[in-house]
Amino acid sequence: MTLTRRTLASFLALFSLPLAWVLLLLVVPYAIMISVGFWTRQFPLFHPDFQFGNYVQIFSDPQYTTVIVRTLKIATFVTLGAVILGYPLAYFLVFTVRSAALRNLLYMSVIVPLWVSYLLRAYTWKIILGTDGALNSLLVSTGIVDAPLDIFLYNQTAMVITLVYIFVPFMVMPLFTVLDNIPRRLIEASEDLGVGPFMTFWKVIFPLSLGGVIAGATMTFCLAFGDFVAPVLVGGPNGTMVANLLQTQFGTALNWPLGSALATVVLALVLVLLQLSMRLDRAGRVDLA
Amino acid sequence: MTSKSIVALEGVAKTYGAFTALHPTDLAIAEGEFVTLLGPSGCGKTTTLRLIGGFEQASAGRISISGQDVTERAPYHRPVNTVFQDYALFPNMSVSDNIGYGLSVKSNNVPKAERAKRVGEAVTLVGLEGMAHRRPGELSGGQRQRVAMARAIVRRPRVLLLDEPLSALDVKLREGMQVELKRLHRELGITFLMVTHDQTEALALSDRIVVMNQGRISQIGSPIELYDNPANPYVADFIGGANLVPAELIGRDGDTAAFRIGNGMVVRSRRATAMREPGRRITLGIRPERFVAATSGATNSLECVIRESLFHGDRLRLELGLDGITMPLFAELPRTAVSSPSGVEPGSHITLLVDPDDVMVFNAKEDQE
Numbered sequence: 001m002t003l004t005r006r007t008l009a010s011f012l013a014l015f016s017l018p019l020a021w022v023l024l025l026l027v028v029p030y031a032i033m034i035s036v037g038f039w040t041r042q043f044p045l046f047h048p049d050f051q052f053g054n055y056v057q058i059f060s061d062p063q064y065t066t067v068i069v070r071t072l073k074i075a076t077f078v079t080l081g082a083v084i085l086g087y088p089l090a091y092f093l094v095f096t097v098r099s100a101a102l103r104n105l106l107y108m109s110v111i112v113p114l115w116v117s118y119l120l121r122a123y124t125w126k127i128i129l130g131t132d133g134a135l136n137s138l139l140v141s142t143g144i145v146d147a148p149l150d151i152f153l154y155n156q157t158a159m160v161i162t163l164v165y166i167f168v169p170f171m172v173m174p175l176f177t178v179l180d181n182i183p184r185r186l187i188e189a190s191e192d193l194g195v196g197p198f199m200t201f202w203k204v205i206f207p208l209s210l211g212g213v214i215a216g217a218t219m220t221f222c223l224a225f226g227d228f229v230a231p232v233l234v235g236g237p238n239g240t241m242v243a244n245l246l247q248t249q250f251g252t253a254l255n256w257p258l259g260s261a262l263a264t265v266v267l268a269l270v271l272v273l274l275q276l277s278m279r280l281d282r283a284g285r286v287d288l289a
Numbered sequence: 290m291t292s293k294s295i296v297a298l299e300g301v302a303k304t305y306g307a308f309t310a311l312h313p314t315d316l317a318i319a320e321g322e323f324v325t326l327l328g329p330s331g332c333g334k335t336t337t338l339r340l341i342g343g344f345e346q347a348s349a350g351r352i353s354i355s356g357q358d359v360t361e362r363a364p365y366h367r368p369v370n371t372v373f374q375d376y377a378l379f380p381n382m383s384v385s386d387n388i389g390y391g392l393s394v395k396s397n398n399v400p401k402a403e404r405a406k407r408v409g410e411a412v413t414l415v416g417l418e419g420m421a422h423r424r425p426g427e428l429s430g431g432q433r434q435r436v437a438m439a440r441a442i443v444r445r446p447r448v449l450l451l452d453e454p455l456s457a458l459d460v461k462l463r464e465g466m467q468v469e470l471k472r473l474h475r476e477l478g479i480t481f482l483m484v485t486h487d488q489t490e491a492l493a494l495s496d497r498i499v500v501m502n503q504g505r506i507s508q509i510g511s512p513i514e515l516y517d518n519p520a521n522p523y524v525a526d527f528i529g530g531a532n533l534v535p536a537e538l539i540g541r542d543g544d545t546a547a548f549r550i551g552n553g554m555v556v557r558s559r560r561a562t563a564m565r566e567p568g569r570r571i572t573l574g575i576r577p578e579r580f581v582a583a584t585s586g587a588t589n590s591l592e593c594v595i596r597e598s599l600f601h602g603d604r605l606r607l608e609l610g611l612d613g614i615t616m617p618l619f620a621e622l623p624r625t626a627v628s629s630p631s632g633v634e635p636g637s638h639i640t641l642l643v644d645p646d647d648v649m650v651f652n653a654k655e656d657q658e
Contacts, residue, residue, distance in 0.1 A: 185377035188344050191364040192371045193391030194444060203390070207381045 030267075037261035046256050054261035064245065064262070071225055071242040072269075074159055078224040079217045081164035086171035086216065091205075093172075094179040110172050118166065122233050125162040129153040129234065154236035162230045167223050171216035178212030179205070211281055218277040222270055242266055295320045295480050296341060296448055301350030303336050310336040312504045313350060318448075323474050323481040325491040328501035328527070334484045335452060337501070341482065342450050343367050355447050370441040371450040375457060376433045378425040384436050385421040388412065391444045411439040414473070431462045435469075442477060451483040455490060467493055488528050492516065500524050522572050522651045531574040531649065532618045538569045545645055548573060552613025557589050558648035574649035577606070580620040582627065583642035590642040593618065598633040605633060609641075 040049045058064045089110070097103040113121060128134045129152035136148035152158060182205060190200040228243035235241075242262070249259030294317035303311040311333040318324050326334035339345045341352060343364035352360045359367050370391070378387050389408040392399040399407070412421055415435040425433055434454065441449055454470070455463045471494055474481050485491055491498050492512040500507040500515065500523075508520040512528075519525035522533045536548035536556065546561040548571065556573060564571070583590050593609035596617060605627060609618040620641055627633050 183375075183377065185373055185375060186379060188342075188364065189371070189373055189377035189379070189440075190390070192342060192344075192369075193440065194365045195391065195394045196363075196365050199394050203393075204379055204381075 033260050033267075034264050035260075036257055037264045039257040039260075041255050041257050044254060054258045055265075057258060058262055058265060067240055067245050068242055068265070068269075070156075070238075070240070074156060074163070074241065075221045075224040077160045078163040078167060079221045081160060082168045082171040082220045083213060083217060085164065086168050086175055087213070089168075090172050090175035090179055090212075093176060107172075107176060110169050114169050119229060121166055122162055122229050125158065125165065126153065126233050129158050129161070153234055154239070156235065156239060158234040158236075159230045159239055162234050163224045163227060166230070167220045170219040170223060174215040174219070175209065175212040178209045178215075182208050214277050214281045218274065221273065225270065226266070293319055295322075295355050296482065297353045298337070298341075299351045299353075301337075301340060301347050301352055303333075303340060303345060304348045309504050311340070314506055316499065316506065316509075318480060318482060321478055321480055323471075323483070323494060323496045325495040325498045326482070326484045326501060327486070327488060327491040327498050328507075329486055331503075332501040333504040334486075334499075334501050336504075338371075338450050338452055338482065338484045341448070342369060342371050368446055369448040369450055370444055370446040371452060372437045372441045372454045374453040376425075376437040378433055378436055378440070380425055383422050383424060384417060384428070385412065387425065387436055388439045388443050390440065407443055411443040414442070414476070415439045415469075430458055431466065434458060434466060438473065442473070442479070446479065448480045448482055449477075451481060453484055453486070456485070456487070463490075470494060492528070498528070500527060502527075519574070519649065522574055525574040525576075525649055525651070529576055530619070531576050533651075534573045534575070534614070534616070534618075536571055536573045538564055538567050538571060540567055541565070546650070548650075550611075550614065552611055554591060554611070556591075556643070556648060557645045558650050559645040560648060561650040564650070572651045574651060575618075575643055575647065576649075577619040577621040578604075579643055579647040580622065580641040581643070582622055583640050585640040587640070587642050589645055589648075590640050591618075593620075593639050593641055595633055595635055595637050595639055597635055607633065607639070609639070 035048075036046070037054055038050045038052070039046050040051060040053065041047075093103055093106055097106065126133075130136070131148045131150050131153070133152070135152055136145075139145045140148060186204055186208070187200055190204045191197070195203070225241075226243050228241060228247055231239040231241045231244050246259055246262055246266070249255045249262060253259075296316070296318040298314055298316040300313040300315065301311065302309070302313045314333075314337070316337075326337055328334050336345060340347050341354070343359070343362060343366075347360055350360070351358060354368055379390065382390065385408050386393075388411050389404055392404045392407060408421075412418060415438050417432065417435050417439065420428065420432060425436065428436065434457075437454075451470075455466050458466060467490060470481075470483075474494075483491075483494065495512055497509060497511055498515055499509045502523050508515060508524045510518075515524060515528045519528060519531075522531070525531040526533060534550050534556075536550045538561075539547050539549050539555070541547065541561075541564070544562055545557050545559050546564055547555050547557050549555055550573065558573070561571075585592060591611060593611055595607055596610050597608040599606040599608075601621075602624075604624055605622050607620045607622065609620055611618060633639070
């Protein structure tokens with residue numbers, strides 16, 4: 001009896017703080033968010049209620065579905081872009097760079113931008129792509145175009161470029177780790193069996209690095225999906241993403257119930273994605289030992 | 290190099306910066322031979338194997354396999370296959386996919402039906418029936434070893450390279466796999482080149498052993514040649530073990546030469562027929578198992594003090610002290626040679642005799658290259 005009580009006491013002493021943290025900062029806010037999603041709005045007040053009007057509005061009004069689909073599309077392109085840029089970079093760092101010092105330096109140069117303000121990094125692309133920007137200056141000075149073009153900035157492509165730039169470290173990090181963990185002996189074994197570098201990549205290295213691709217893609221997708229800065233800075237009139245919509249509902253539109261319902265939809269989408277990525281990762285996981 | 294040799298190294302060397310892993314080396318391996326590269330870690334044996342496999346680029350010299358210069362060729366363009374020390378099985382593939390991997394790539398041009406047949410044959414040959422669909426992670430060490438063997442031989446290489454193939458297995462399994470290796474070598478008829486640091490493995494399996502030391506070949510010969518006539522103290526000690534005692538030639542009587550060791554005792558040998566000049570410094574080598582227990586006063590007998598005795602089942606291993614010599618001697622005696630356990634207690638005296646035919650004579654260390 002005493003033992004049990006002592007165990008319980010020490011258990012509480014050890015875990016009460018993290019438990020309180022999880023309860024107060026995760027469980028309670030989510031519960032509030034989900035329940036507010038069922039409330040009604042009678043401007044300028046919100047009334048506790050249980051009705052699905054907000055959800056009906058989200059899924060029937062094309063304004064919302066368009067933005068959700070657009071956000072999914074942009075996040076997908078950002079993820080693809082990050083894989084296409086990040087994979088070769090990680091591969092190069094792991095397999096081509098021989099000197100450990102140079103490898104660490106290059107890897108750090110991938111990570112260091114994360115220490116720079118996010119806003120600043122997003123803003124950089126405004127400077128590069130703008131009408132008076134670096135890209136236009138280059139094109140004009142080399143005589144490729146006569147006058148600065150305004151086609152680079154304020155569109156979805158600019159958003160994808162900016163977001164890829166911002167989130168590519170989250171793709172490179174897991175890929176670097178996973179590629180670095182592939183035993184070199186496996187590559188030697190493949191070549192020993194008469195298989196050249198290209199097929200060795202496709203049949204050995206790439207399958208064994210899929211875990212990193214999935215991890216990186218999941219992070220990049222979720223981060224891009226929830227972004228609201230790039231649309232404001234470099235996105236045009238067609239650049240609104242789900243997070244901007246949410247911001248508006250809690251701000252100028254002053255419709256917290258609708259905003260909460262929208263946030264619940266976003267949460268559900270992200271949870272589905274995480275579940276999917278975990279399944280994929282588990283199916284593809286192999287014992288490297 | 291004769292035209293018969295399947296692998297030929299001519300002046301092959303490998304340096305890493307200032308470190309020389311392999312000094313210029315010549316080596317010829319005949320078709321169908323089972324050759325072992327033997328030596329302690331860092332002796333250059335693995336470097337030699339990796340140079341032949343193509344995983345390292347030679348710093349100098351020429352490597353040819355079945356008459357073709359492969360020095361500059363990538364591993365995937367060499368007619369050899371390797372069994373890696375840690376097996377290096379592809380964890381994302383089943384046993385049969387691992388074995389068929391080397392046949393599955395287009396450039397190898399093996400039709401699908403033929404591929405399946407050969408994989409099946411290889412699976413049977415190494416005794417892995419019923420395991421074909423398992424992943425490497427679901428196999429025991431011995432089974433992985435067999436997959437690695439099957440994967441390497443399914444492409445019918447001219448030479449099979451084995452990098453410490455048995456070192457990851459426990460003792461019992463290792464003995465079983467030694468028999469398997471020998472059987473596979475006989476049945477396949479291809480050349481085996483194995484790297485090992487285990488002299489018993491080398492003695493048991495090889496047609497010829499290449500003993501290596503500090504990036505050079507110390508001696509090449511059949512197991513019996515190396516055991517009976519080691520070229521230098523290093524080989525004598527590494528193969529079979531030997532007591533190495535510095536000594537000085539004091540004279541000879543016919544074919545028997547007499548040597549004085551550090552404490553003034555005289556040891557005779559019939560294996561130094563060419564040595565004439567008294568006073569010459571040499572090293573004597575006596576294998577521990579060549580000692581016999583004797584009564585004191587017999588010729589070529591040594592009066593020793595037992596420092597330690599270890600029971601090895603059928604025999605006893607004794608650590609012995611000789612007056613005036615700090616280095617201990619080792620002797621292995623059949624258990625029946627000692628009448629009572631008290632006779633071999635530490636501190637007791639024993640007289641050991643060695644036949645002059647069994648006393649090896651080497652030039653003293655400073656005379657060697």
